Amino acid sequence: MSGTTTSGRPAVLMSAASALTTLGAIPPFLLGAQAVAIRDDLGLGLGIFGGAVSLFFGTAAVATMTLSSRFGALSRRVALCVAGVLVAAGGYALSGLVQGPVSLLVAMVVLGLGNAACQATSNLLMSRGLPPGRRGLGFGIKQSAVPLAIMLGGLAVPTVGQVGGWRSTFAVTASVGVAVAAFALLRGGRWQRLAREGAGGDLDTDSPPTLPLLMAGLAITFASAAANYLGAFVASWGFEVGLSPTRTGLLMAAGSAGSILVRVFSGWRADRRFGANMPVVAAQMLAGAVGCLGLMVAEAWAVVGFGLLALSIGWAWPGLLLYAVARLGRDRPARASGFVQAGAFTGGALGPLLLGALSGQVGFPATWAVCSGLFVLAAALVVVSRRMFTADLRRRPPRDPLRYGRRYRTDA
Template sequence: MKRSWVPPTTWTVLGASAMTTVGILPVFLLSSQSVFVRADLDFDERRFGVAVSAFFVAAAASVLLGGGLVDRWGRRTSTAVAGLLTAAGGFGVAWAARSWLVLTVAMVILGVANAACQVTSNVTMAKVVPPHRQGLGFGVKQAAIPLAITLAGLAVPTVGALLGWRWTFALTGFGGLAIALVSLRLPSATVAGSRPLGALDRPSTAALVTTMIAVSLASAAGNSLGAFVASWGFRVGLTPDVAGLLMATGSAVNLVVRVVSGHLADRRHGRNLPVVAAQMLIGAAALAVLSFPSEPTVVAAGLIAFAFGWSWPGLLLYAVVRVSRDAPGAASSYLQAGAFVGGAAGPALFGAVVAASGYETAWRVAAMLFAVAALLVIVARRMFIADLIARPPVHPIGYGGGRKAPAYTTPPRRLAQTGERGSSGTSTVGDASS
C-alpha cells in the first residue's frame, strides 16, 4: 500500500478550508456579477440588497438554531447535509432562478448551506486536527474567506464571460455534490454524536453571547472597510487602479497575518483572546486615522487596517473552540452568527452614516465599533475563565499562556464534585485567558 505524501492533518485542514470557501462563495459570486444578474432577471438595487441580506439572515438564523445539531450528528451526517444543501442552492440559482423571488429563495437555501459548511468545518478542525496544530489550522481555514472573494472576482472574466453567470453557480452546486460524496468516506459518528445533545458539556452561554456581540461589532467594522475603502480612496485622490491595488494588497497581507497568528497560537498555551483584542484595537486606530482625507494616510492606514484589524477571526474561533468542552459546533455557531449579522448589517449602516454625515464620521464610528468589540472580548475572556474554574471540564484544559507548559490547568472533574479546589481555582481570573 502506497503511503501518502500529504499528512492526514493537512488533508483535514485543506478539506475544511475548501468547505468554508464553497459555503461563502455564492454571496460573493452574486455581488461580483450583480450587473449581469439584475439585467437578466430585471430587478433593481433595492431587491438585489434584499437577496444578499437574505443569504446572511438565513445563515445567522440557522447557525443559532441548528449549530448544536452538528455536535450530535457527527461529521459524516453534517458534511452530507452541508454538501446537499449547497448543491440544491447552487443548481437552483443556475437552472431555476428566472425571477427575483426564486433567486432570493435559492440564496436563503445557500445561506443555510453556508451555516452548515462553516460549523461542520469548525467541528472537523476541533475533533480531528491535533490540539498543537489547531491554531495554524484555524488560521488557514479562515484564510479561505479572502480566497473566496478572490475567486468570485476571477469568476467574472473567466467562467462568467465564457459561459454566463449561471454557470458560476452551477460550479458551486458541483462543489456541494463533491462535499456530499466525500462525506461517504467519513466515520458514521463521533463520541459526542452518540450522546444526547442535552448531555453535552457546554461552555458558558453568557460568555458565548458576549463574544457573539463582539464579533458582530467587529465584523460590521471589518466588512465596511472592505466595502468602502476603495470608494473613499478614490474620493481623496487615488486612481481606481491604485484603490484596487490597495484592496488586493491588503487582502493578501491579511491572509498571511491570519495564518501566522494561528501558527504563533500553537506555540503558547492560551492567552489568545488578549491578542484578538489587540488586533481589534489596532484596527480601531487604523480606521480612525483612515478618516483623514489624505492619500498617503489612506494607503498606510488602509493596509494596517486590513493586515491587523481584520486578521482576528481565525484566532478568535480557535480560542473559543479550545474551551468549548464537548460542544465545538454549538460554541462556534455563536461566533458564526455574529459574523453573519455584522457582515449583513455593517456595510448598510456604514452607508447610511456616509449619506447622513460623510465618510469621515463613518470611519470614526467604525473605529468605535472595533474598540467596543475589543473591550467585550476582554470581558468574555474573564467569563470563560470564571466558568472553567467554577465548572472544571471532564478533560483538563491548559490556559493562561506559557511556552513549554500552560500557566494553569483546570482541576479534574472529581475535585469539583467533592467540593475541593485545585491550585488554579482561586487566583486565575485576572491572570489567564483562553
C-alpha cells in the same frame, strides 16, 4: 477535551476544512463582484440586491444558532453531504432558475443554509479532528477562507464569468457542492462518528458558560459589521479620493492577501503560546479601529496605508477567536463556536446594510469613525468575555484539562 479523534493527516484536514469554508462563503462575493451584470439581467435595484446579500448572512446566523448542536450529533459523512447538497441546490438555482427578485432571495436563503452547514462541519472537523498542538493553525487556515473567497470572487469575473456569463460562476460552485456530497456518500468504509453533544448527563455539567459566549458573540457581531463594511466600501472610498479602479482592486487584493497571512501566522503562534489568545484578538480589533480612523483622511496615501492596516491586521481575528472559544467549549465545541459564528453572520448581514445607508446620509469619513468605535467596543467585549471564561474555569475546573500545544492550561 474528550471525544473521539478523526483519522487522517492534519494538513489534509486543514485543507479540507478551508476549502469547505470557502465553498460556503463565496456566493455573496460572487454576487458582489458581478453586481452590474446581475442587476441588469434580473432588473434589480440596489435595495433588493443589498437585501439578498443581507438575507444570505441573516439566514446563516439563524441557522447556526438553532442547528449547530444538531450538527454536533451528525457523522462526518452526513454533515458533509448536507452541506454539499445545500450549496449545490442554491448554486444551480442561481445558474438556471433565478429570473427575478423573489427567486433570487429564495436561492440566497438556500445558500445561507449551505454556508451555515459548511461552517459548522468545518468547525467540528477542526475541533474534533486535529491534535491540540495543531488547532490554532487549523483555525487560522480555515478562517483564511473568507479573504480567499473575496479574491476568488474577483478573479471569477474576468475568467469564468467572461466566458460563460455570471450564471456560469454559480454553476461551478454548485458542481463543487455535488462533488462534496458525492465524496461523502461514496467514500469507502465507515466514517468515524463524532461524539454526540449532550449525550450523557455529565456533559451538561461541563458545558461552556452562556454569558461569556454571549459576550464573545456580541464582540464578533460589532467587529464583523465594521469589517464587512470595510471590505464592501473601502474601494468606493478609494475611488472618491482619487485612486483608479485598478489601484483600488490592488488594494483589496493586497489587503486580502495580508489578512490571510496574518490569520495563518496568528494560528501558528497560538499553538506555541499557552493561553492568552483573546488579548491578541482584542489587539487586532484595536488595529482595525486605528485603520478606520486613518481612513477618515481624504487622501490617497491614507486610504492605501490605513486600508491595508485595517484589512490585513484589523480583520485577522476570526480564526483566533473561534479557536479560543472552541477550546473553552469543553466537550461541546459546536455550541461554543456556534455563538461566535452566528455573531459573525449577524455582523455580516447588518454591517454593509446599516453602515452603507449611514454613509449615504453622512458620508464616508463619519461612517469610518463609527466603524472605529465598533472595533473598540468589540475589543472591550473580548476582554470582558475572557475574564468571565477564566473565572468560570477556576470555579468549575473542566472534566478534562484544556490543552494548548503540548501542555495543559486553563486560560483563554
